[in-house]
Amino acid sequence: MVKIKSLEELKRIKEQAQNSVSLRVKGDNIENMIQIRVAMATCGIASGAREVMNEFVEALGEEKIDNAVVTQTGCMGYCYAEPTIELTMPGKDPIIYGYVDKAKVHEIIDKTIKHGELIDGIINSQHKTIE
Amino acid sequence: MADYKFHILVCGGTGCQSSNSHEIMEALKQNVADAGMAEDCKVLMTGCFGFCEQGPIVKMLPDNTFYTSVKPEDAAEIVAEHIVKGRKVQRLLYVDPENEEHVSDAKHMEFYKKQMRIALRNCGFIDPENIDEYIARDGYAALAKCLTEMTPEEVIEEMKKSGLRGRGGAGFPTGLKWQFARGYKSDVKYVVCNADEGDPGAFMDRSILEGDPNSVIEAMAICGYAIGAKYGRVYIRAEYPLAIDRLSIAINQAREYGLLGDNILGTDFCFDIELMFGAGAFVCGEETALIHSMEGQRGEPTTKPPFPAESGFWNQPTNVNNVETWANVPVIFLKGADWFRSIGTEKSPGTKVFALAGKINNVGLIEVPMGTTLREVIYEIGGGIKNGKKFKAVQTGGPSGGCLTEKDLDTPIDFDNLVAKGSMMGSGGMIVMDEDDCMPAVAKFYLEFTQEESCGKCTPCRVGTTRLSELLTDITNGKGTLQHLEELKRLSEVIRDTALCGLGQTAPNPVLSTLRTFEDEYIAHVTEKTCPAGKCQALLKYEIIADACKGCTLCARNCPVGAISGTVKNPHVIDQSKCIKCGVCMNNCRFNAIVRH
Numbered sequence A: 001m002v003k004i005k006s007l008e009e010l011k012r013i014k015e016q017a018q019n020s021v022s023l024r025v026k027g028d029n030i031e032n033m034i035q036i037r038v039a040m041a042t043c044g045i046a047s048g049a050r051e052v053m054n055e056f057v058e059a060l061g062e063e064k065i066d067n068a069v070v071t072q073t074g075c076m077g078y079c080y081a082e083p084t085i086e087l088t089m090p091g092k093d094p095i096i097y098g099y100v101d102k103a104k105v106h107e108i109i110d111k112t113i114k115h116g117e118l119i120d121g122i123i124n125s126q127h128k129t130i131e
Numbered sequence B: 001m002a003d004y005k006f007h008i009l010v011c012g013g014t015g016c017q018s019s020n021s022h023e024i025m026e027a028l029k030q031n032v033a034d035a036g037m038a039e040d041c042k043v044l045m046t047g048c049f050g051f052c053e054q055g056p057i058v059k060m061l062p063d064n065t066f067y068t069s070v071k072p073e074d075a076a077e078i079v080a081e082h083i084v085k086g087r088k089v090q091r092l093l094y095v096d097p098e099n100e101e102h103v104s105d106a107k108h109m110e111f112y113k114k115q116m117r118i119a120l121r122n123c124g125f126i127d128p129e130n131i132d133e134y135i136a137r138d139g140y141a142a143l144a145k146c147l148t149e150m151t152p153e154e155v156i157e158e159m160k161k162s163g164l165r166g167r168g169g170a171g172f173p174t175g176l177k178w179q180f181a182r183g184y185k186s187d188v189k190y191v192v193c194n195a196d197e198g199d200p201g202a203f204m205d206r207s208i209l210e211g212d213p214n215s216v217i218e219a220m221a222i223c224g225y226a227i228g229a230k231y232g233r234v235y236i237r238a239e240y241p242l243a244i245d246r247l248s249i250a251i252n253q254a255r256e257y258g259l260l261g262d263n264i265l266g267t268d269f270c271f272d273i274e275l276m277f278g279a280g281a282f283v284c285g286e287e288t289a290l291i292h293s294m295e296g297q298r299g300e301p302t303t304k305p306p307f308p309a310e311s312g313f314w315n316q317p318t319n320v321n322n323v324e325t326w327a328n329v330p331v332i333f334l335k336g337a338d339w340f341r342s343i344g345t346e347k348s349p350g351t352k353v354f355a356l357a358g359k360i361n362n363v364g365l366i367e368v369p370m371g372t373t374l375r376e377v378i379y380e381i382g383g384g385i386k387n388g389k390k391f392k393a394v395q396t397g398g399p400s401g402g403c404l405t406e407k408d409l410d411t412p413i414d415f416d417n418l419v420a421k422g423s424m425m426g427s428g429g430m431i432v433m434d435e436d437d438c439m440p441a442v443a444k445f446y447l448e449f450t451q452e453e454s455c456g457k458c459t460p461c462r463v464g465t466t467r468l469s470e471l472l473t474d475i476t477n478g479k480g481t482l483q484h485l486e487e488l489k490r491l492s493e494v495i496r497d498t499a500l501c502g503l504g505q506t507a508p509n510p511v512l513s514t515l516r517t518f519e520d521e522y523i524a525h526v527t528e529k530t531c532p533a534g535k536c537q538a539l540l541k542y543e544i545i546a547d548a549c550k551g552c553t554l555c556a557r558n559c560p561v562g563a564i565s566g567t568v569k570n571p572h573v574i575d576q577s578k579c580i581k582c583g584v585c586m587n588n589c590r591f592n593a594i595v596r597h
Helices: A007-027 A042-046 A049-062 A102-115 B014-018 B021-034 B072-084 B131-136 B141-149 B152-162 B174-183 B204-211 B213-227 B241-256 B287-294 B323-335 B337-341 B374-381 B415-420 B439-453 B459-476 B482-498 B502-506 B509-517 B519-528 B554-558 B584-588
Strands: A034-039 A068-073 A085-088 A095-097 B006-011 B041-046 B058-061 B065-067 B190-195 B231-237 B272-278 B318-322 B351-358 B364-369 B391-396 B402-405 B429-434 B542-544 B594-596
Touching: A007 A068, A007 B006, A007 B058, A007 B131, A007 B141, A034 A049, A042 A049, A049 A068, A049 A102, A085 A102, A095 A102, B006 B014, B006 B021, B006 B072, B014 B021, B021 B041, B021 B072, B058 B072, B065 B072, B131 B213, B131 B241, B141 B213, B141 B323, B152 B174, B152 B213, B152 B323, B152 B337, B174 B213, B174 B318, B190 B213, B190 B287, B190 B323, B204 B213, B204 B241, B204 B323, B204 B351, B213 B231, B213 B241, B213 B318, B213 B323, B231 B241, B231 B287, B241 B272, B272 B287, B287 B318, B318 B323, B323 B337, B351 B374, B364 B374, B374 B391, B374 B429, B391 B439, B402 B509, B439 B459, B439 B502, B439 B509, B439 B519, B459 B482, B459 B502, B459 B519, B482 B502, B482 B509, B482 B519, B509 B519, B542 B584, B554 B584, B584 B594
Parallel strands: A034 A068, B006 B041, B190 B231, B190 B318, B231 B272, B351 B429
Antiparallel strands: A034 A085, A085 A095, B006 B058, B058 B065, B351 B364, B391 B402, B391 B429, B542 B594
């Protein structure tokens, strides 16, 4: 380890280390977080769910949206529309988007997450999340 | 660096470790790796979550799911269901005893609702063996602030303004203590952390050192800057091996970062910490005895003054604070003295950690703002008395404290209120007793403890506690008289007024407080020779009700000393001279024909 010789260096270490605990800080306040769950069963992964998930993590990071968490879930049953994601805005019912690709990820972030605007691709409006 | 999408936190406190939490962590890691998710899911061990009753605890993030009583063989299901498929494992969730609903988030549990964690802020949140995680939680920012923006005098002023009082028991204002130590001029001064936690049932200091050792290190460095000391010592009992390990790791990491050592953060402030091990003598929690023990002498107290601030370790000015006190210090500088003052009560600001034990549903470690009532602690956080029994008393302050009863339940807890009620804060042990606990026996338990732990230096304590304990033994054996009670009281007062140090002066407290509030029970022991709680074996009598006895012979066959005689289908009789009062006959009787009185 390199010695910390000033306040600035301490701050720099703090910023680097922040990543390692930020997930826990968010978890402490999960009710107020935007939650994105990517269906990652075999069909999802085969259709590119992993890339979609990584794209979400990166794009949210670039956009500096730090009140969001991205996790994976099992098969949601919409295998015809993979990759599918479930988006839950704080205090709202979850929405399911199907046929999500990298471009769609950015559209979801720009419109739904930032402005609460629903876009094409919602595949089941009656959806209920399974705990 | 890979961004983990899940964190699995496994409790690494001593309680959960003894229930195999290490194996749970290894099993989780293995399963995560087998599922091909090692890059997405981080498994780590943290300090104590406090809910020891339900341990081992495993916490899942980011969804904040709290799994209880986890076993190593549950790891596969947790990973396959929760991590891979995103479904909670219902059977491992906490079940609310009120409405039998599963509660997945700790925030919705009664146990956590009224808590406020300042000293325990990082316990169960960070990896205590990784200083980066502490830094990520604003660690060492308070030290940096003190070193770069404040003079030592300003640091002391801020401490005084915060009103923080020593959490070791006596409640002496910390800022004032620092000021005294600063006031004495010397080239060599010492900052000492008192980690000689000895009250039966109390384990907050151990948990802080195990869960967040850096907070203590940082606070000691701040104090070093304030009083002008370069040397820090942690006096810790050798029977806390895990705390010693974690603290040693933290000290080494802090040294590597230059947060301990010479020219800390580029300033001319130098400070380093060494560990010193105690052999686990209760009296060494007293600061003068602690210092003697550190010097390699017998752990015996000396009269104050001189106070350690004037002449302490190697006769140099020394400031001693307790672990929990230290853990509060960095937060005060980060959030300000005014913020700290806004919590708790006017004369006792801040929070206090309590170790709940005894006949209570939720045994564990809790932290609440000062001024919370005993009722809230016992019934809301603690979940009430075990097995629906009736509350009788709560013992606070350990062997130096006293018992509080039903009528004291609505007292807001702070240093002064507890003393006014005849008990004390102590280090925060809270032992809850129900209707089955016998108060003279409780007093006897504590007296045996202090008698054993007395260092023997002064006569009132050495001989006095022995005599007290003998008197109590007589009373609980049915050999007591009213004279015994008079003698108990008189002797207690003499010891209180004449013993050399706090151990002896407070040793009679359990006797005086139970004698005051449960005098009837003492009188029943000496005049009627009965134990109302049914605890003192020597005073019990088992009898067979002839009308109810069917002569099944079960009691006679189970009696370990052959005290029961009788023929089949005829009422049996207990020979009182042989009976050892073990109660086996009563537990076995199917016709409720045996009574105890």
